[in-house]
Amino acid sequence: MEVFNKFYSSVSNTVSQLSGVLPGNPVTREFEATQFIASAGPGLLWKVYKGYKKSTKQVASIFVFEKKHLERWSKGDREMMIDILRRGIVQLTKLRHPQILTVQHSLEESRESLAFATEPVFASLANILGNTENMPQPVPSNLVNYKLYEVEIKYGLMQIAEGFAFLHNDVKLLHHNICPESIVVNQQGAWKIFGFDFCIANQSSPGVAPFWPFTEYCQAVHPLAQPALDYLAPEYVLSATHSPASDIYSLGMMIYALHSTGHQTLGNVGNDYMKYKKFVNEIRNLPQSRLLCVTEGLREYVRLMLNTTPELRPDPHQFVKIPYFEDVGVKTLNYLDSLFQWDNLQKSQFYKGLPQVLQKMPHRICIYRILPCLAKEFINPPMVPFVLPNVLLIADNSSKEEYVKYILPILKPVMLIQDPIQILLIFMQKMELLLKLTPGEEVKSDILPMLYRALESDAQQIQELCLSVLPTFASLIDYPAMKNALLPRIKKLCMSTNYISVRVNCLLCMGKLLEHLDKWLVLDEIIPFLPQIPSREPAVLMGILGIYKLALSHKKLGITKEVMATKVLPFLIPLCVENGLTLNQFNALVTLVKQMISKVELEHRAKLEQLNSIQNESKVMEQALTSTAENLVPAPAPQTDIDKMFSGLGLDPYAFTNSNPEQKTAPVLPSVSNSSGSLSIEEKQRLAQQQDTVRKYTRHPPPTAIPAPQALPTKPVDLTSSLLQSNLSQLSQKPFPLMTNSHNATQNTFGMSLSSPNYSSSNFMPTSTSMNPAYSHHASGFDNQLALPAATGWTAPTPTPTPTNANFNNKWANNQNKQTIMKQDWSAFESLLPTQNQNNNNSIKKEESSEMVDLLS
Numbered sequence: 001m002e003v004f005n006k007f008y009s010s011v012s013n014t015v016s017q018l019s020g021v022l023p024g025n026p027v028t029r030e031f032e033a034t035q036f037i038a039s040a041g042p043g044l045l046w047k048v049y050k051g052y053k054k055s056t057k058q059v060a061s062i063f064v065f066e067k068k069h070l071e072r073w074s075k076g077d078r079e080m081m082i083d084i085l086r087r088g089i090v091q092l093t094k095l096r097h098p099q100i101l102t103v104q105h106s107l108e109e110s111r112e113s114l115a116f117a118t119e120p121v122f123a124s125l126a127n128i129l130g131n132t133e134n135m136p137q138p139v140p141s142n143l144v145n146y147k148l149y150e151v152e153i154k155y156g157l158m159q160i161a162e163g164f165a166f167l168h169n170d171v172k173l174l175h176h177n178i179c180p181e182s183i184v185v186n187q188q189g190a191w192k193i194f195g196f197d198f199c200i201a202n203q204s205s206p207g208v209a210p211f212w213p214f215t216e217y218c219q220a221v222h223p224l225a226q227p228a229l230d231y232l233a234p235e236y237v238l239s240a241t242h243s244p245a246s247d248i249y250s251l252g253m254m255i256y257a258l259h260s261t262g263h264q265t266l267g268n269v270g271n272d273y274m275k276y277k278k279f280v281n282e283i284r285n286l287p288q289s290r291l292l293c294v295t296e297g298l299r300e301y302v303r304l305m306l307n308t309t310p311e312l313r314p315d316p317h318q319f320v321k322i323p324y325f326e327d328v329g330v331k332t333l334n335y336l337d338s339l340f341q342w343d344n345l346q347k348s349q350f351y352k353g354l355p356q357v358l359q360k361m362p363h364r365i366c367i368y369r370i371l372p373c374l375a376k377e378f379i380n381p382p383m384v385p386f387v388l389p390n391v392l393l394i395a396d397n398s399s400k401e402e403y404v405k406y407i408l409p410i411l412k413p414v415m416l417i418q419d420p421i422q423i424l425l426i427f428m429q430k431m432e433l434l435l436k437l438t439p440g441e442e443v444k445s446d447i448l449p450m451l452y453r454a455l456e457s458d459a460q461q462i463q464e465l466c467l468s469v470l471p472t473f474a475s476l477i478d479y480p481a482m483k484n485a486l487l488p489r490i491k492k493l494c495m496s497t498n499y500i501s502v503r504v505n506c507l508l509c510m511g512k513l514l515e516h517l518d519k520w521l522v523l524d525e526i527i528p529f530l531p532q533i534p535s536r537e538p539a540v541l542m543g544i545l546g547i548y549k550l551a552l553s554h555k556k557l558g559i560t561k562e563v564m565a566t567k568v569l570p571f572l573i574p575l576c577v578e579n580g581l582t583l584n585q586f587n588a589l590v591t592l593v594k595q596m597i598s599k600v601e602l603e604h605r606a607k608l609e610q611l612n613s614i615q616n617e618s619k620v621m622e623q624a625l626t627s628t629a630e631n632l633v634p635a636p637a638p639q640t641d642i643d644k645m646f647s648g649l650g651l652d653p654y655a656f657t658n659s660n661p662e663q664k665t666a667p668v669l670p671s672v673s674n675s676s677g678s679l680s681i682e683e684k685q686r687l688a689q690q691q692d693t694v695r696k697y698t699r700h701p702p703p704t705a706i707p708a709p710q711a712l713p714t715k716p717v718d719l720t721s722s723l724l725q726s727n728l729s730q731l732s733q734k735p736f737p738l739m740t741n742s743h744n745a746t747q748n749t750f751g752m753s754l755s756s757p758n759y760s761s762s763n764f765m766p767t768s769t770s771m772n773p774a775y776s777h778h779a780s781g782f783d784n785q786l787a788l789p790a791a792t793g794w795t796a797p798t799p800t801p802t803p804t805n806a807n808f809n810n811k812w813a814n815n816q817n818k819q820t821i822m823k824q825d826w827s828a829f830e831s832l833l834p835t836q837n838q839n840n841n842n843s844i845k846k847e848e849s850s851e852m853v854d855l856l857s
Helices: 002-021 075-094 150-171 244-259 273-285 296-305 316-320 328-337 344-358 363-379 381-396 400-415 422-429 431-437 440-455 460-476 479-496 500-516 519-526 538-553 561-575 583-630 641-646 681-699 719-732 811-818 827-832 849-856
Strands: 031-040 046-053 059-066 103-109 113-118 121-124 183-186 191-193
Touching: 031 059, 046 121, 075 103, 075 113, 150 183, 150 191, 150 244, 150 316, 150 328, 244 296, 244 316, 328 344, 328 363, 344 363, 344 381, 363 381, 363 400, 381 400, 381 422, 381 431, 400 431, 400 440, 422 431, 422 440, 422 460, 431 440, 431 460, 440 460, 440 479, 460 479, 460 500, 479 500, 479 519, 500 519, 500 538, 519 538, 538 561, 538 583, 561 583
Parallel strands: 031 121
Antiparallel strands: 031 046, 046 059, 059 113, 103 113, 121 183, 183 191
């Protein structure tokens, strides 16, 4: 954000400055200036701004001269200087040559300024050499400690010489002021001739020897309104003449300034005309030692260029052919500038050898000088496979900022080209470099679509290269693109290709992409796809096996036991008998199958054990709830036959009580500790209510049992067998009159109902007295109710009366006939009554029959 603010403030300041400098100037209607970058021209009076054309957004440079800089001059000098500057730009606009600065918008004048627009400019040569007059402060960072490379100087001098050849031979024009202030370096690093303020045109008619009128130097005129004395040829003073050789002398002096310490000229006369005249006389005998600062290959020719005799100086054509320019870098740059003159075959041969030259060239030359020339060839698709490797080689030596700013914009259109197919192949081979330098947004918008096209191509090598580089930037691919664009193309290629190597690479690519996918995408898209692959070659099977193994062992993915049991194992097990597998491949396959089976076994067993434990807990809970609601004290299991007979009739809690009344069974509360995690809130509320009910029951005192005498160790009578036998015998007899015996009344002694069972004493004692039927219900005092709970649900069977007597035909009845006078033995009912253990003695208390009746009533 801070960088943006700085940029915004600088742009705002520049615009505000221009608004003050160029009010009403027509240039501002078509061009927008953004940054003050350099200065040029005589005395560096022209300010150079970076900008663009508003209509086309084309980058440009805007030259501005502020008239207020001449306020300290006299009026005549001001008008003369403005006329000189105006004439120089008008002359520049008329010239069209690669070595002359190109004008995009002609000179416009307002009351405060002069302005015109040119091709993008970096700076003037004077700015590069350290002259920062009329420059922005602080000096732009790209000019701080700027150093020209030897190849830049060589090729720059060659370009100036070529420009001289054009001016002298074709236009018949003398520049008359060649110096660092009149040389402009454009954005690509090319040296361009500028500053035609003092140029002299030929005055002769066509076909006649050229003639350039001479004007003597005037000391009364301001020095900036005349050519720079440091670069002015000696014949200007010695013979009052000038010629094209005068420009060659100026070029030689500029070469010396380029190589000298502090970039000083040989005479260093400044604006002192007298000092200049003195130097002109000294230069006749210039010693060789004065030129030691010039590089050795050029030193001899500089001495010749500075000769006081104009005819001995080399012309531009001779100068460009000296051995100094026999440099591979210079030839390369020169060839790039003349590419439009060659056919495709010559171009292809040149581009094949260019990588070796690029490795020796300074990086700045490659970025600013060579790259723009290469970019022009991208409009010619047949030449792109030859040019693209060189561009990518420059990118390999570039920083990320340089790549994004200069290289990526020219590569984006090339990524869309599919024919010739070699373009995709080159991009696939350099994909690692592209991914390293390209920002994430451009990867998604430009590189991914190119990879999709590579997957859909028909070239096997391109497909394999694409599959090999895809996993390297899988993290940059978002989920929708991975699911809907990339994986379907890989699956389609794997199914449709006729090359085993491509199919194996598809599987390897999917295996490497697994860690960037989620579990459900793997289970839904990849696992079901593997059995559909139509080939069973060992390499393909091992690729499938690798994906299964990765998905099974990856901590984020994992294959569920259902998928393994239903989809994976039914596919893998038949593969175990494939004959083409080697021993190691077979071992790997069997190991994975065993691993999957073991995992299915462990997981499913654990699930079944969990379900079984839940079922057991639910049963225990149901039993606990049921026993808690119905039974206060649990009864022991029946031990005797009569206990078994009465068990299940609702008498258990009262008949089978613990012999020790002090030992109380704790109430059973519903257990929810093991299942509370899976119970709903309604179930938890229900269990809580049941626990409250159990606690409420436990607060009531238990019912008190009636003590009974301890039973004699006699065998209990089986009443059920006796009653059944009696009923069977009575049914087999003939019916008898109702009143023959009072004991054979309508209501039998044991024919009692559940609610009020009646027992008649005549059933237990023999008698010969007839009894009235109406008297049968109360003939004896033994018709009292048995002291048993009414809700026991027990009903005694009703025996059929016998014709002979009313006694039961059983052992107990016969025993009663024999002992009518003896007291009744109630030992058979002892198990029905609770025992009294408070008396520790073992004596048996015999109860009278009336007392027993009272106990039972």
